[in-house]
Amino acid sequence: xxxRHCQVTGRKPGFGKQVSHSHRRTSRRWLPNTQRRRFWxxxxxxxxxxxxxxxxxxxxxxxxxxxxVADLRRQGVKV
Numbered sequence: 543x544x545x546r547h548c549q550v551t552g553r554k555p556g557f558g559k560q561v562s563h564s565h566r567r568t569s570r571r572w573l574p575n576t577q578r579r580r581f582w583x584x585x586x587x588x589x590x591x592x593x594x595x596x597x598x599x600x601x602x603x604x605x606x607x608x609x610x611v612a613d614l615r616r617q618g619v620k621v
Contacts, residue, residue, distance in 0.1 A: 548595035575595055578593055579593075579602075
């Protein structure tokens with residue numbers, strides 16, 4: 543698992559160029575706002591820890607942790 547990668551939405555760092563006032567270009571990365579979150583999984587009576595972007599957190603709030611974990615397991619992610 544890479545450090546800045548959302549497990550739900552798949553968001554990763556974006557790459558591009560930083561352009562200075564003199565128009566000199568250097569490479570840079572835009573990192574997604576990822577956070578490590580712990581959710582209670584009632585069906586298994588335990589916590590699961592996910593690395594999520596802020597949009598991924600909203601997705602879990604909307605769909606529910608059970609549905610999100612089921613989708614992750616279908617994709618082959620160990621949760």
